[in-house]
Amino acid sequence: MASERPTPTGPPAPDLRIVESRVYRGGNIWSYQPAIHLVVDLGVLEGYPTDTLEGFTEGLLAALPGLENHTCSTGMKGGFVQRMLDGTWLGHVAEHVALQLQQEAGHDQRRGKTRMVKGSPGLYNVIYGYSDENVGLAAGRLAVRLVNHLVQPEEGFDVAEELDLFLRRAQRLAFGPSTAAILEEAVSRDIPYIRLNSGSLVQLGQGVHAQRIRATMTSRTGALAVDIAGDKDLTTRLLASAGLPVPKQETVRTADGAAAAARRIGYPCVVKPLDGNHGRGVCLDLQSEEEVRESFVVAEDESRRGYVVVESYITGRDYRCLIVGGRMQAIAERVPAHVTGDGEHTVAELVELTNADPRRGVGHEKVLTKITVDDAAIALVKEQGYAMDEFPLHGEMVKLAMTGNMSTGGISIDRTFEAHPDNVEIAEEAARMVGLDVAGIDFICPDIAQPVRETGGAICEVNAAPGFRMHTHPTVGEPQFIAKPVVDLLFPPGAPSRVPIIAVTGTNGKTTTSRMIAHIVKGTGRKVGMTSTDGIVIDERLVVKADASGPRSARMVLQNPRVEFAVMEVARGGILREGLGYDRNDVAVVTNVAPDHLGMRGIDTVEQLAEVKAVVVEAVPRDGSAVLNADDPLVRKMRRRCSGSVVWFSLEPAGTRIRDFIEDHCRRGGRAVVLDSTDKGDMIVIRHGRRSMQLAWTHLLPATFGGTAMFNVANAMAAAGAAFASGAGLHEIRQGLRTFTTSYYLSPGRMNQINVHNVDVFVDYAHNAAGLQVLGEFVDRYAASKAGTTDLGRISRIGMVATAGDRRDEDLVELGAVAARFFDVVVVREDERLRGRRPGEAAALIESGARAEMAKEGTRCRQVEEVLREDDAVRHCMARANPGDIVVLCVDSHARVFAELEAMTHTAQAGTHSDLVGDPDLDPAALQQEAQATGDEAAAELT
Missing domain, CATH: 3.30.1490.20 (ATP-grasp fold, A domain)
Incomplete structure (x- = not known):
């Protein structure tokens, strides 16, 4: 909040407006929990805190008296009211109003904060929790309208009417009482859930452990049993065949x-x-x-x-017996909607008095439903000798409905512990005959405490998906916690509900690291679901081709019933837009933090970027681990954000300050993955306390190109640390790293090597200066390893570079400068999506950076060229190369580039595709269809 009061620029006016709204569906930069983020503009109201607005506080409390209970930052009841009396800004008020509106709708939300947007006076970030995102957003919009109305009355705005409309909408969107009871029990057991539609279809658990419910029907409820229960004639005949009493x-x-x-x-x-x-x-x-x-x-x-x-017609009282898993769990006596005469009020007045009970609401909004007076009710009252405007005798009960359903205004009386054992056995047998795991057995009998076979009575219905409200919130008697046996049915005590989740983030290397982890876990025999910038992979099958490193993709993986283990590549954009998409990850991996995507969504510095990426570390529980790059100072700082343990990885040699830091960590029982140099090469070693476990020689891992690709050595160490932290064995980790290659099929678009007419071609995704720097260093080492193996003299290096157009100008210039340091010829292209740039604008900035670097003494680059289309640029690079040269292609569409290279390999004339080998992943026609199917909108949807 602002600390100084700005000078008003005009009279108070209803200027508060929402500039932007976001829904975070998991951990985010503002909160560990799901939250709604509104950016609001106060306009002229920036100069008018609440103590300067006459009657504002009083009017707000009259509209929402519940605000008096808000503690705010004082931690005491009434704290928020005191803040308003002392003077607080209206963005802060909107936060509390949005929370209170949700409270009015029955959503217990108390988390919120309001912060000024840095460098933008009058703009505020308003963040608050929600239970249902649609209700939360509606609460935010109504809060802004209400605040503006209290500043200056809005014509036609009636507070009571708007609140009623909001509550009715919330009631339509809210879970019913039965679903809510089950979810409350699931949450208490740390079972995650995902709402699958706008109704009551919900997934409990994740991946292979997932179960589904719809109201009180479960994944174990048979469709045949539901059909039988829906056919009352067939149900009666089945029960009669078992000797059960039926009408x-x-x-x-x-x-x-x-x-x-x-x-x-x-x-x-x-x-x-x-x-x-x-x-x-x-x-x-x-x-x-x-x-x-x-x-x-x-x-x-x-x-x-x-x-x-x-x-x-069976006479007697109406009882509902709830059977779960073949056992009776609750019994309620249902009394039809009625009023009781007092000699002073008419029937109509008694109905109004009864409906004034705060426990009564519309539909399933509250524990009781308001009585509706319709033609049938009026006729029933007339049959009892009264008109709606007549006075019933004192103590006389006047029915307004024939059936005892709660949805028609009836009440319930708990009779769970009064039932006769014979009646309990009859009800349980009825549920077994129909085949329902959760069943509501309707008994009509004089007294449930007496055996119905002696006193008379019968089962009149067997109900699938019975309501729980009459049992969880009886009007009279003790509530029964019947959600517990339902959740026990789906998740027996000790049964898992979650799949392990490893989240990988960082500026560079996160995709390769994710693939390495998934490959290691696959070797343990588990089916892995993985998200990455290339798509969603389920059990090694690419099911969605798009940039799938965002929260929606994560939820798609967790909804898949085949997934036993999840590896999530987490991008900066997804965190800023929607949060993580899940509540926690067992292991978080942060590879590095370097300048990239700066100047976007309020992230202007690399320190702010590190704060965003630290969200995955904050999502680590106490029994989880964070695998952090000790060589990166910004990543090292994230250790303070981790609730669990830290596993370090480092390329630094023994004796350096970083290695001493790691050694101290291990002496205290910590874990780390380090690199030990020997005469035979570099050995990756896992340290756990005082134990040292040799894992693999770096030069024997295929992904490291004989140990020359140090960035993939670092990625392998991060993957080993994550796998070790998640419980994988040493042999499994070793075997996974030994068999992981950077082939196109295991790691498309990441350090793929192909030989085209004796030219070494590397296809990679490097798209920022930091990534291109380590790639260039690899080219240096790789070229040195080839020295003397060719008779053609000096090996030329040709690099094709580009990056997204939404980067800052200085980032594009820096990319060109780095390219000039490592390549003899730099070919600058542009991505197909220009992201706000004019054609050629991004390429011109990259070229300017390369030419500026060329002016410096000792720069390697001799020539810079612009070839904007990617296909043309690939062909141009290959035309410039001689046998023995090295070509590095930093690509946008790796599939199209590989198709082009395969065509060159298998045809005499470069650039024709007549003799392709027939791989469907490299078929140009299929690629064109894929490009059309997964366009910008699809990518934006999944990111």
Whole structure:
């Protein structure tokens, strides 16, 4: 918040507006939990804190009295009110109003913060928690309108009406009481969940451990059992065949048929839809053929297939028995909607008084539902000898509904511990006969405490997906915690619900490191789901081709039922846009932090970039690990953000300051992956406490090109540390690194080597100065290793470079300068997506950087050329190369580039594709279709 009061620039006006809104669906730079982020502009109100706005605080408290309970930064009840009286800015007020609006909707949210946007007076970041993102966003919008209205009344804005509309919308979007009860139990057990639609379809758990629920139907609920329960005639016949007490029943399709069935069954009788629910269309205690015919129309309207059931009327009380996993868990007596006379109020007035109970709401909004007075209710009251404007006698009960459903305004009385054992056994047997794992058995009998076979009574219905509200929130009696046996059914005690997650971030090397980790884990026999900038890979199959390093891709992996282990490449953009997309990762890997993407989304310095990437470290739980690059000072600082243990990796030799730091860490029981130099080469060693475990010679790992690609040595060490921290064995890690190659099929677009007419071609993704620097150093070492192996004299190096157009001008210039230091010929191209630049603009800046570097003494580069299209640039580079030369292609579309190189390899004339080897991944026609299918919009959707 601002610390000094700016001078007002005009009279107070309703200027507060939302400039930008984001929904973080996981850990983010502002909060460990999901949050909504609004950027608001106060306009002229920047000069008017709350103590300068006459009547503002009083008006706000009148609209939302619950704000008096907000503690704010004082930590005491009433703290926020005191802040308003002392004077606080309206962005801060909007945060608290948004939280309170969610409280009004039944969402217990108390987390929030408001901070000024640096360098932008009047702009504020407003961050607050949410339970449902749509409700949270709506709360933010209404909060801004309410604040503006209190500053200057908005014509047509009625606070009570707007609040009612908000609550109704929240009720439509909210989980029902049954789903909410199950989710509350799941969260208490640390079982994660993902909402799969706008209704009540929810996934509990992750990957291979996932289970689904829809209200109280579960993954274990059989479709056949649901169909049987929905057919009341078939259910009755099945129960009767097991000797269970059921009413006489017939199914009809016409009013004449209903009248005939009633005569055979006898009066009184019941008419109800064959496949209805919630008591809709049920007509009870019918005494004549005329009533049966009238009721047939009502029941037929509620029947999905047009069939209507006529059955004998069983007198007694209405009980609902809840059976979970074959065992009785709760019993509730359901009392129909009614009022009780007091001799002073009419029936209509008594209904109003009853509906004024704060426990009653609309639909499933609260534990009780408001009584609705419709034509059927008025007719029922008339049958009892009253009109709505008449006074019932004191103590007399007047029914307004025939059925005891909670959804029609009924109440419930807990009878769980009163049921006779014989009745419990009957209910459990009924659920078994139908085949439901969660079933609601409707008993009609004089008293559930007496055996129904002696006192009379019957099972009138078996319900799939029974509601829990009457049991979890009975009107009278003790609540029953029935969500526990449901969750036990899906996740027995000790059963896992999560898959291990390794998150990899950094400026460079994160894709290769992710692939190495996935390859190691695959060798342990587990099916791996991986996200990367190339797409989503499930069990080594690329299922989505796009930049999939964002939170939506992470959720897609965690929803896949084949995934046993998840490896997530986490990009800066996804964190800033939506957070992580999951609540925590078991292992976090940070490869490095270098200047890249600066000047975007408020990230202007490399230190701010490090703060963003530290989010994955903050998402490590106490029993997790962070694998950090000790050689990078910004990454080293992240150790303070980790709740778990730290595993260091470093390329520094023994005796240096960094290695001494690591040795001290290991002496205290810590873990690290280090490089030990010997006469035979460099050995990767895993240190754990005082133990040293040799892993592999760097020059024997295929991905390191004989130990010359030091960046891949570092990536291999990071992957080894992550695999070790996640429980992989030494042999499994060693075997994974030994078999991981930078071939196009294991690591497309990352250090792929191909020989084209005796020219060494390397295809890589280096797109920033730091990445190109380490790639150039590799070229130096690789060229030195080839010295003397060719008779053609000096080996020429040709480099094709480019980067995204949304980088800063200075970043593009620096990229060109680095390229000039390592390549004899620099060919500058542009990406297909210019990202706001004019054609040729980005290339011109890169070229200017290269030419400026060429002016310096000792610079390697002799020539800089612009060839903007990637295909043309590839062909140009290859045309400039002689046998024995080295060509480095920093690509945008690795598939198209490899298709071009394969064509050159297998045809006499470079650039034609008539004799391609037929690999579908390198087929130009297929690539063109793929490019159209995964365009900018698809990439943006998944990033």
